[in-house]
Amino acid sequence: MAKDFATREGDFPKWYNDIVIKADLAENSAVRGCMVIKPYGYSIWEKMQAALDKMFKDTGHLNAYFPLLIPKSFLSKEAAHIKGFAKECAVVTHYRLKTSDDGKGVVVDPTAKLEEELIIRPTSETIIWHSYKKWINSYRDLPLLINQWANIVRWEMRTRLFLRTTEFLWQEGHTAHATEAEALEETKKMLDVYTEFAETWMAMPVLKGLKSENERFAGAIDTYCIEALMQDGKSLQAGTSHFLGQNFAKAFDVKFTDKSGKQKFVWASSWGVSTRLIGALVMAHSDDNGLVLPPKLAPIQVVIIPIYTEKEQLDSISERVQIITDSLREKGISVKYDDRDTHKPGWKFNEYEFKGVPIRIAIGPRDMEAGTIELARRDTLEKNTYEWEEGVEKIPGILDDIQSNLYKRALKKREENTHEIETYDEFKKVLKEKGGFLMAHWDGTTETELKIKGDTKATIRCIPMEGDGKEGKCMVTGKPSKQKVVFAKAY
RNA sequence: CGGGGCGUGGCGCAGUCCGGUUAGCGUACAUGGCUGGGGGUCAUGUGGUCGCAGGUUCGAAUCCUGCCAUCCCGACCA
Known part of the structure; x- marks a missing residue:
């Protein structure tokens, strides 16, 4: 089985780190606290984005994009907000470099100092509400339902791949409403969207709840969250949805004229999930053999590995595999046929197992003779041999079964703990x-x-x-x- | 910012205490053979100014001084 990898029992943090690195999800970068998300890890994020984005659109939201840099003065307009974020902001003070006096490098040009420093967004409420003031005049402009996909920077003291990095990717929804009730309804609706995403797509059960005052988002009236239990018995906040009341409307003077002609401050919500979810996914399902991915988020759902000694064998296997991949792709299943001759079957088995691919198909000379394929599922590590056409027919059902099995397994662990x-x-x-x-x-x-x-x-x-x-x-x-x-x- | 550790081929390490020829090992990489149903094996080969700067010495990866980097523990956090 997995060699040279930590186990959950032995050293949970190391086990987590080993999986992230060796399953090729991400690596540390030249910049302290920042990570490189590698293609395999990024594919998972793209799957998450696609699913979430559709859910946001289905609930009436539109995407937009606001600047990375925020004037320092904006951040200080909402008292609680600045208090919460001041300690972890990266600040841009200059806009030009010049060749150093010794000619060997570059230095900051002191003559290029910004009149007002810019903050790299730790979250975008302030820059967005500055725009909302211009966008909102009448009750006819409401509700305003906007989401943005972005990167943000929070200068953390200690970082861990995906779970806490200085820069991370996320989405942040920012909505404005005519009434308190509507804004509160939106806050809870998006919490429900996150819950559905976590449970249906990530196969990860979550608890929905309200944060205590101490854990509340800086600038919110109420913060709602989903919390998931990881395999080491620690909790992970997987998503938050904030009821902002009129705090930002007042700070940025965002008023609208209601039907009776009265000026009123709007009511607001904001909500977000981040690449931290990938860390949650790893810690929720994976085992001592490596990553375990729910089929709905797996970049590769089925991998096919040929076993052969001679080229003629590979050719006839490949012919059959072509029929299988066509059939699976027609059903919307992502398939990879790994016919590289540079690695042996056993090596590939371990590789894909460690990367959490839900189903593996192996076809060798014995199968070709008997008209069979071997199916192995990642969640249970079970292997079964089927008549090949029958096996292919079973795959969609097995993928569904893996998805629900992972959820049930995680729920059982949560209940036991x-x-x-x-x-x-x-x-x-x-x-x-x-x-x-x-x-x-x-x-x-x-x-x-x-x-x-x-x-x-x-x-x-x-x-x-x-x-x-x-x-x-x-x-x-x-x-x-x-x-x-x-x-x-x-x- | 306080306490501790570490810096040697791509990665992981030994060697440093007690200075001595061409700086080793595992892995990875390259080429070829035998292999091929769970990380195979044999052979050959590529790759390192030993973190940087200075000092001691006939001689420094090894001793001394300074600097830099990085990791872990505490305060902060999606």
């Missing part, structure tokens, strides 16, 4: 020994939340929207609690 907690002692014990999602009562104060974080490193991941709604007493202070909330150590 979700613990009902009554006392703080029990909380500490379970967190230390098992990890996972800990459901416990909390009095609703930031003070208590920070105490728990200080004691245990666990944070409130969310106040679940689909909780049991049973009242109780805070496990720390004994004060009343409306419902249990989800605690976990987080990425």
